[in-house]
Amino acid sequence: MGLGAWVAVGAGAAMGAWLRWGLGLMLNSTFPILPLGTLAANLI
Template sequence: MTWLSLSSVLAGGAIGSALRWMLGLALNPVFPDLPLGTLTVNLVGGFIIGTAIGIFDQFQSLPPELRLFVITGFCGGLTTFSTFSAETVNALLRQQYGWSFTIVAAHLIGSLAMTVIGIHAMRLLLK
């Protein structure tokens, strides 16, 4: 670990976390049973990670600190498994079992799909 690596993760994480907080403030009140801010950051984060993987696979000479900034820092700060977990458990505690399943499916399937879409989009664009 170098100071540049650590600084890359810290800077990306700060930006991603701030963006997650702002999106949560703006979108979560829209539909409280399915907080759209949390879903949005996880879907967008999945897409960004997918595009980053596609770019870094194609351009392997890019500095590793850029990968740390984008994937570990920014996307790590932007996406949130813990908030998604808490929102799902809260729905379960309210005995909203079907809704809990919907929340889990939306996050899991949506995030995986967005990652795959991001990877394939970069492969097509960078051919």
Template structure:
């Protein structure tokens, strides 16, 4: 662990968490049964991490601190498995099993799909003939 690595993770995580907080403030009031802020954070994070992973795999010369800033820090601060889990458990405890299942499907399938789409976007933009 280096000072630059620590600062990269610290800075990225703070920015990602602030974006997640803002998404919750803006989107959660729109549809109280399904917290859209958490969903948006996880879906956006899924897409962006796909883009980041693809870019880093194509550019091995990028400094490791940049990867720490973006993937470990920013994406770690933006996406949230713990909040998602708490929201699903809350829905289950309220007897809203259908909403709980829909929430799980939206987060899991949406995030995986958008991660793949992020990787494909970079390949399409940078590797087209």
């Protein structure tokens, strides 16, 4: 695996983490018992 692939995997992981965090901020406050942000991220 070349350097470009490692950079692409790292960038994708960072972007996925930020999107999961954003979904958590938007959705988890609507129903605090169930983490809807995590559920939405896992279903996507």
